[in-house]
Amino acid sequence: MTQEQKLFAVRSKVWIEDGDGNVVFGMGRYRMLATIRETGSLNAAAKALKMSYRAVWMRIRMSEERLGKPLVETQGNGSRLTPFAERLMHQFEKLQTQVNHQSDDFFTNLMSDSLTQG
Numbered sequence: 001m002t003q004e005q006k007l008f009a010v011r012s013k014v015w016i017e018d019g020d021g022n023v024v025f026g027m028g029r030y031r032m033l034a035t036i037r038e039t040g041s042l043n044a045a046a047k048a049l050k051m052s053y054r055a056v057w058m059r060i061r062m063s064e065e066r067l068g069k070p071l072v073e074t075q076g077n078g079s080r081l082t083p084f085a086e087r088l089m090h091q092f093e094k095l096q097t098q099v100n101h102q103s104d105d106f107f108t109n110l111m112s113d114s115l116t117q118g
Helices: 027-039 044-046 055-067 084-109 112-116
Strands: 014-017 023-026 072-075 078-081
Touching: 023 027, 023 055, 027 044, 027 055, 027 078, 027 084, 044 055, 044 078, 078 084
Parallel strands: none
Antiparallel strands: 014 023, 072 078
């Protein structure tokens, strides 16, 4: 494949930090919550993510403390997401999509020609 045939793309990683630079929410927390939603259990989510229960629990707990709102609540022998967590995930999806679209457009306008010309 010649240089002219290669396609390039820009990638962006978005996360939310508090004023002290601590992660509040990002794709990792998003995946944890999505897996808790799918499995109905923090323990099952940890196994599915190949993480320890403690690692998942601590990250969720830290986000809850930094946000000042619960993300996960106990339901019988399992766990479920709070309505706040569901809204946060939905809004984060929109944010990530918008950032990706704007990054792609900016990259195309600014750099794509210079990377494919000899």
